Amino acid sequence: MGLALVLALIVAPEDADQGISQRIFYIHVPIALTAYFCFGLGAVKALLLLWRGEERYDLESYVAIHQGTIFGALTLITGSIWARASWGVWWTWSSNQLVLFLVLFLFYCAYFMLRFSLEDGPRRARSSAVYALFGVALIPVSFLAIRLAEDFIHPTVFTRDGPQMSGTMFATFVVCWAAVTLLAYVLYRVELAGKRLDADLRELREVLQ
Amino acid sequence: MSWSQEELVAAAYAVVFFFVLAYVAIIAAKLARLQRETSELVELARRKSGRES
Numbered sequence: 001m002g003l004a005l006v007l008a009l010i011v012a013p014e015d016a017d018q019g020i021s022q023r024i025f026y027i028h029v030p031i032a033l034t035a036y037f038c039f040g041l042g043a044v045k046a047l048l049l050l051w052r053g054e055e056r057y058d059l060e061s062y063v064a065i066h067q068g069t070i071f072g073a074l075t076l077i078t079g080s081i082w083a084r085a086s087w088g089v090w091w092t093w094s095s096n097q098l099v100l101f102l103v104l105f106l107f108y109c110a111y112f113m114l115r116f117s118l119e120d121g122p123r124r125a126r127s128s129a130v131y132a133l134f135g136v137a138l139i140p141v142s143f144l145a146i147r148l149a150e151d152f153i154h155p156t157v158f159t160r161d162g163p164q165m166s167g168t169m170f171a172t173f174v175v176c177w178a179a180v181t182l183l184a185y186v187l188y189r190v191e192l193a194g195k196r197l198d199a200d201l202r203e204l205r206e207v208l209q
Numbered sequence: 210m211s212w213s214q215e216e217l218v219a220a221a222y223a224v225v226f227f228f229v230l231a232y233v234a235i236i237a238a239k240l241a242r243l244q245r246e247t248s249e250l251v252e253l254a255r256r257k258s259g260r261e262s
Contacts, residue, residue, distance in 0.1 A: 073228075208253050
């Protein structure tokens with residue numbers, strides 16, 4: 001993370017078009033990609049729950065979606081700050097990519113409302129899993145929206161001709177992406193371990209009392 | 210209020226930093242609670258085994 005910050009804020013050259021505000025790219029895009037990945041992971045775990053019926057996948061799916069929501073909120077906040085720096089506005093409804101990401105984020109916020117409105121048990125696990133699987137359909141739509149709708153406001157950096165940036169910029173982006181992915185993985189493992197420990201302790205308390 | 214480009218870049222990175230910090234603080238609080246509960250259960254188990262023997 002430290003190396004990523006040094007590369008993003010000091011080493012990477014300043015963008016000729018956007019100036020210093022382009023440095024937000026190195027944190028905003030990796031966070032957005034990690035959010036997509038977490039939502040995707042949540043859906044995979046949900047599918048495994050429905051397929052194999054193992055209870056552990058419910059918690060794994062929930063934690064992945066929780067992580068995705070946190071990274072999704074960060075994507076919206078950092079994106080909003082970047083929009084203010086580049087376009088002079090905090091938000092624009094005319095960009096399909098932005099609106100679709102907001103829809104995706106709100107969809108997964110509703111996942112928690114659904115989950116916590118049901119009683120703990122197999123029914124809640126199955127309902128949450130089905131909802132998580134529906135949400136995954138929005139990920140490619142959100143990701144490809146910019147290309148499908150020919151959105152000229154939100155920049156397209158990765159095209160069929162490769163990344164539209166210099167070698168140093170691309171290396172910085174890759175390091176930042178790896179750092180954010182690693183951070184997300186560590187947070188995922190820690191949260192999952194905490195939740196499992198919590199469940200085990202509850203069970204142990206019931207046995208002892 | 211007008212923000213300079215430098216301030217906005219700093220704000221973007223600061224937001225991420227504070228989010229991660231808040232997350233770590235929440236996890237730390239949860240771990241402290243789990244540790245307390247584990248100690249209580251150990252105490253409960255000891256009392257139970259003492260009563261049985």
